[in-house]
Amino acid sequence: MRHGRWRFLAGALVPALVLHVVFVLSPYAQAFYLSLTDWTGVAGEAHFVGARNYARLGGDSLFLDAVRNNAVMLVVVPLVTIGIGLFLASMMHLGGRGGRRGIAGSGAYQIVYFFPQLLSLVVIAVLWGFVYNPNTGLLNGGLRAIGLGGLAQSWLASPALALIAVMAVLVWSSVGFYVVLFSAAIDGIPRELFEAALLDGAGGWATFRKVTLPLVRETVQVAFVYLGIAALDAFAVVQVMTVGPGGPDGATEVIGLSLYRNAFTYGKFGYASAMGVALFFATLTLAVLALRAGRKERLELA
Amino acid sequence: MTLVDERPAVSVPPAAARRPRRSYAVFPVHLAMLAWAVVTALPLLWAVVSSFKTDTEILNEPWSLPASPQPGNWVRAWTEANIGRYFLNSLIVVGGALLLTMLLGSLVAYALARYEFRGNRFIYYTFVAAMFFPVFLALVPLFFVVQRLGLLGTYPGLILVYAAYAVPFTVFFLHSFFRTLPGEVAEAAFIDGCSHGAVFFRVMLPMARPGLVAVGIFNFLGLWNQYLLPLVLNPDPDRYVLAQGLAALSVSQGYRSDWSGLFAGLTIAMLPVLIAYVAFQRHIRAGMTAGAVK
Incomplete structure (x- = not known):
């Protein structure tokens, strides 16, 4: 039985490990070193510059715009997405009998809600670029059709509206996934709890606040982490959809876009790597904070 | 039970409580x-x-x-705007990467889940840790690694990189799956003289089918919709994948103002995924949410 054990283990692990080390681990490790150099892509021409790249980040107004925009998205996108997602998921359940069984047609709703999750962010960005088009777009066309033509805007060209337009796309594309996720979590709550609430005369809102929300808390926290990471990215939508991209005038600039431009347009590979490291620490902080919050209060089902 | 409001209990006859009633509008x-x-x-x-x-x-x-x-819009998008070629490129790259990911991912997950040896945990964590790093961090060095290997803008280059970035989650997901499978069948197979490889491919892999389907669907969609990696590693317009081609098209067609062609291209990119979803929606939703529920 022990015959060939090591040969099998080596055959199973070595190819994947080689791939992992060459294409994943080594680039990650190199990025930290590159961020301390002034490398512009010429072999052997990387000079160690210490923390100078990081110091320059603080004076790069476009990068600061990017940090501000990512921070706004980090707060707004998860809150709005989770709000709508929880609302729809609990509606599906509360609207039914006994406080839990889904309302009629909730299966069909879930199918439709989930559609955007399947599409590439590029497809979504191109699509919404059309929707926002000031002259031929769905949005302004609709506003004019119902007599609200005065509200028609050039959504992506206005510095005040562009970031909101980007965030709306991010929310639109992710709500469906979280409806399905929260719905599954609510399904997992023992039926008796809802029945007890109903017998005690709790209304829809009280049931949601006192029963549903505490018991799907962990799922909501997971959702915050995932959505937060997506909000720290937002690269594809911004790069494909916005003017510039990242405009107008930095209004939709994100860290990923700054990094991409500095590296592959300007050839400032060391500087771009410093942005990557900054993004890494932002992601890490987010994950650690969320995990901590998760550990504090955990409701156990008796 | 402190979760609900403590109000004076109203005694309700059991029958009335069980009767379905619509208490909310x-x-x-x-x-x-x-x-x-x-x-x-x-x-x-x-x-x-x-x-x-x-x-x-x-x-x-x-x-x-x-x-x-x-219908001419669709024809124009497929041929003149090269959506057909991009579609084929996506199929080749994603198909190759998916096969490689599933093979390597399930082998690693199985070896780590069912064999005890020194360094087992260490290897597991190097894979799992990679899931927490943003791909942007690796982007610059990755470009030069791929360039130095002469794989920039080639199918094998994209396939290897796609697989490398999809394997960690696959390992993470299938690891717990292989752990829960019963060991008796494998032991019986060993006694019957099966080699380790044969036990894996003939016994364990078929038993893990539900997990493989779930993570396979997850990987397929993730790889099919990949944009950042091909944008950086695949500069040759002849080898553009669908997302890349569509993004390039939305810039160039905008100038030529072939709006109808671009809408057709967008629809061609959208429809196969949506149709597949309607056909297999239960599986797909389960596969997509499985990762988050863990």
Whole structure:
């Protein structure tokens, strides 16, 4: 039985490990070193510059715009997405009998809600670029059709509206996934709890606040982490959809876009790597904070 | 039970409690649900309808239906705008990467889950840790690694990189799956003289099928929709994958103002995934949410 054990283990692990080390681990490790150099892509021409790249980040107004925009998205996108997602998921359940069984047609709703999750962010960005088009777009066309033509805007060209337009796309594309996720979590709550609430005369809102929300808390926290990471990215939508991209005038600039431009347009590979490291620490902080919050209060089902 | 309001208990006869009753107005609930369904579906339907319109119709009446459907838009998008080629490129790259990911991922997950040896945990954590790093961090060095290997803008290059970035989650997901499988069948197979490899491929892999399907669907969609990696590693327009081609098209077609062709290209990129979803929606939703529920 022990015959060939090591040969099998080596055959199973070595190819994947080689791939992992060459294409994943080594680039990650190199990025930290590159961020301390002034490398512009010429072999052997990387000079160690210490923390100078990081110091320059603080004076790069476009990068600061990017940090501000990512921070706004980090707060707004998860809150709005989770709000709508929880609302729809609990509606599906509360609207039914006994406080839990889904309302009629909730299966069909879930199918439709989930559609955007399947599409590439590029497809979504191109699509919404059309929707926002000031002259031929769905949005302004609709506003004019119902007599609200005065509200028609050039959504992506206005510095005040562009970031909101980007965030709306991010929310639109992710709500469906979280409806399905929260719905599954609510399904997992023992039926008796809802029945007890109903017998005690709790209304829809009280049931949601006192029963549903505490018991799907962990799922909501997971959702915050995932959505937060997506909000720290937002690269594809911004790069494909916005003017510039990242405009107008930095209004939709994100860290990923700054990094991409500095590296592959300007050839400032060391500087771009410093942005990557900054993004890494932002992601890490987010994950650690969320995990901590998760550990504090955990409701156990008796 | 402190979760619910403590009010004087009203004694309700059991029969009345069990009778289904609608305690919440169902109409506004339906209205809210319907509203979001419209918000979700309308832009998608609009794109499909627009792909059959003429440029003039698109420019002048965004909300109208086509006077006469223009299938020529689709033909133009598929051939002249190269959507057909991009589609084929995506199939080759994603197909190759998916096979490689599933093979390597399941081998690693199985070896780590069912064999005890020194360094087992260490290897497991190097894979799992990679899931927490943003790909942006690796982007610059990765570009040069791929360039130095002479793989920039080639199918094998993209396939290897796609697989490398999809394996960690696959390992993480299948590891717990292989752990839960019963060991008796494998032991019986060993006693019957099966080699380790044969036990894996003939016994364990078939038993893990539900997990493989779930993570396979997850990987397929993730790889099919990949944009950042090909954008950096695949500069040759002849080898553009679909997302890349569509993004490039939306810039260039905008200048040529072939709006109908671009809508058709968008619809071609969208429809296969949506049709596959409607056919296998239960599996797909399970596969997509499985990762988050863990």
